Amino acid sequence: MSVRKPPMPKLLLNNVACMRNAQQILRHVNVSLHDGGALQVIGSNGSGKTTFLRMLAGFSKPSAGHVLWNGHDITESGVFHQYKLQLNWLTLKDAIKDKFRVLDNVQWFEVLEGKQGRSLPALELMGLGRLAKEKSRMLSMGQRKRLQLARLIAMDRPIWLLDEPTVALDADGLKLLEYIIAEHRKQGGIVIAATHQPIAMEDPMVLRLPPRFPRKMTLVDMLDRGGLD
Numbered sequence: 202m203s204v205r206k207p208p209m210p211k212l213l214l215n216n217v218a219c220m221r222n223a224q225q226i227l228r229h230v231n232v233s234l235h236d237g238g239a240l241q242v243i244g245s246n247g248s249g250k251t252t253f254l255r256m257l258a259g260f261s262k263p264s265a266g267h268v269l270w271n272g273h274d275i276t277e278s279g280v281f282h283q284y285k286l287q288l289n290w291l292t293l294k295d296a297i298k299d300k301f302r303v304l305d306n307v308q309w310f311e312v313l314e315g316k317q318g319r320s321l322p323a324l325e326l327m328g329l330g331r332l333a334k335e336k337s338r339m340l341s342m343g344q345r346k347r348l349q350l351a352r353l354i355a356m357d358r359p360i361w362l363l364d365e366p367t368v369a370l371d372a373d374g375l376k377l378l379e380y381i382i383a384e385h386r387k388q389g390g391i392v393i394a395a396t397h398q399p400i401a402m403e404d405p406m407v408l409r410l411p412p413r414f415p416r417k418m419t420l421v422d423m424l425d426r427g428g429l430d
């Protein structure tokens with residue numbers, strides 16, 4: 202009888218710690234993600250969600266442990282060069298040039314990827330088709346977020362790192378986000394989302410980061426617990 206080896210995870214975080222400004226922010230983080238996998242990173246303000254995504258994007262190195270992509274340590278320079286081409290990082294800074302058209306703000310990213318013909322359909326999917334030829338400065342906050350989501354689709358990279366992707370989205374926008382995440386995963390993509398607002402996903406892994414500055418108990422908390430005994 203032959204024993205099949207389980208497939209190697211696409212991304213493996215092995216007992217990872219991370220410092221920021223000489224402070225220990227993350228410790229003992231273990232995550233294993235296969236193609237089509239999803240991870241929701243949850244935690245209070247300042248708990249380290251963005252730090253976690255920055256580390257995965259290669260902006261800071263783990264101070265302990267390893268991040269492995271296809272079994273290779275991403276901090277090795279030859280590996281990092283390949284790994285970073287897999288990533289698409291959506292942040293609160295939207296990198297939208299106000300003076301240029303909505304379509305241009307997606308198409309440049311697509312062209313840099315060596316792709317074409319995806320930007321307009323992506324904008325249409327995100328409900329921005331009619332604004333494609335308008336200057337980007339006229340977009341609302343939620344529309345700017347939708348433009349960022351259209352970029353994700355147009356660039357079509359396998360690993361999405363999403364920092365607070367729901368911010369400024371209305372209920373329809375949130376549904377669209379959930380839809381594109383599900384479609385991306387069906388095609389084998391990986392989604393890692395740091396979020397305060399729940400995003401509906403099928404079987405995500407959940408990483409709960411402990412608060413860095415635990416809140417002192419207030420009178421309201423004591424009353425909620427059933428009195429002051």
Ligand SMILES: Nc1ncnc2c1ncn2[C@@H]1O[C@H](COP(=O)(O)OP(=O)(O)OP(=O)(O)O)[C@@H](O)[C@H]1O
Nearest residue numbers: 221222226244245246247248249250251252253413
């Ligand atoms: N630029 C920075 N330089 C040094 N330390 C920082 C910097 N930004 C954040 N930190 C520290 O790192 C910790 C984690 O911050 P991080 O931004 O990762 O948290 P977060 O969970 O994403 O928070 P939020 O929910 O508020 O976005 C914070 O407690 C903060 O003290």
